Amino acid sequence: MGDSYPVIRLAAIQAASVFLDRQASVARAAELIREAGKAGAEFIVFPEGFIPAHPIWYQYHPAMSPEATGLSVELFANAVEVPGPHLAAIAEAARAAGAFVVVGVCERTPGRTGTLYNTQVYFGPDGEYLGKHQKLVPTVTERLVHGPGSAATFGARPSRYGQVSSLICGENSNPLAVFALIAEGTQVHGMSWPPTFGPTGQPIRARVQNAAIAFAQMAKTFVVAACGVVDEATISALDITDEHAAFLRSPNATGGSVIVSPTAEVMAQASDDGGEQIVLAEADLKTAVRAKFVADVAGHYNRPDVFSLRVDRTDRKLYDVIGDIEHRVHSPERIGDEQEGLDEAGIGISAPPLRGT
Incomplete structure (x- = not known):
């Protein structure tokens, strides 16, 4: 008798942070994990920077303005240390749900002020802390508060469902990062996205869906893409113009969570109103096996004598x-x-x- 492949339930959490409030955002995340667990979710992904918020204020205020600086100081004051006590409630919720959880946080280094990191934190179904991924290159205005992540945090990791992986926002379109995760055998991939991309460019849901389908098409893996939401409390705290507030209230400004199969088919997606919801889909992992027979780009559908990739996970320290x-x-x-x-x-x-x- 050969191997069997499980069917697991995937969940993308589309919700708003309790803006710049670490304790309340953690409690909110724990509540959502328990809710998704009751719906049978076994792999749960949260948006980018869910705890305590993503620095979207730089889309509306100059970098050194009093408004932006004040919000950034609050971001640091409410950032989390990883590993550390701030996320204990999330670990417990993951254990209670029996689910693998990927939660986006703003991370700070214990004992230091200044640089923050855009991070995904992993918890196992037993509530154990399993590690983290720091965004390797912060995107656009994130660079005003986030430093480049450690290479030591990059890569797929084992789970009871097989190899799983995650990346943050624009990293999911980095061809080399995608190929590296394919080569490491990822079967379920989590994407964390911010609550909005700002008032320029195409709607966030279009960009997220394009990236999720492209990743699934190349990797022949399940993709769970979780987007944030901008709520009224956040709009009020941002202290922005009426025009910008109207944009953030529009359906095109926020949301867009989606789950895609290894055959690049959209299995489930958030409603078009940009509101809070938990997007769920059942994943038959045998689907990935069938898809890879067609084209395994890190296996038989490649030429290592022509193409190769070297990944350096050395954690290079600025001060030692x-x-x-x-x-x-x-x-x-x-x-x-x-x-x-x-x-x-x-x-x-x-x-x-x-x-x-």
Whole structure:
């Protein structure tokens, strides 16, 4: 008897953050996980930066304006540390639902101020923290608050459904990133998208659907694309013009979540009103096996003697310390020794001599 392939239920969460409120956004995410779990969801994907918000204010305010700067400071104050205690309620909700969860967050480094990261955090069906993916290259105005992510966080990872993966927004159209995940055998892929792309270009739902279908077509995998929503509380907090507020209230400005099959067929999609909902679809993983017989671009449908890709996951550090320095309280009787450039063990120290009168 051969292998069997499960049928799993996929869920894209289309919802609004509790704008710039970490605790309330976490509680909201946990509630939505439990709701999706009750509907049978086993793989749940959240929008980009769901906790505590995505920095969409830069689409409407100049970079160094008081409005943008004030909101960015609030973003930092409500960012999460990964791993850390801020997401404990989400871990518990994933365990209660028995689902693999991918949640978009704004991440900060413990003990530091300044740079943030645009991150997806993974939790397993037992509630265990399974790692994270930091967006490798922030897109457009995100660069004002988000730094480039660590290469060490990129890649597919195992689950009870097989290999799973995720990328954030524009990364899902990076051909090399897509190929790398195909080569790693991804079978279910999560896409996290922001609540809006701003008042220029085609509607967000069109761009998201194009990217999801293209990824599924190339990878022969299930794609779960989750988009955010802009609610009235967010519009009020953004302090924008009436014209921009009217745009954000229009159906074309927000939403667009979709689930696509390995045969590039749309299995389920959000309604056109841009409102909150949980998009669900059942995925027969055997479909991916059949699709890859046609064209496995990281296998028989490629030529490694012609094309190859090298992925470097080295986490290159800007600041690295080897060894440590002993911090001491200087006593008057030792000042003379230090002026000679010697420590108490007679070893030379790098500090310059003290200058006295």
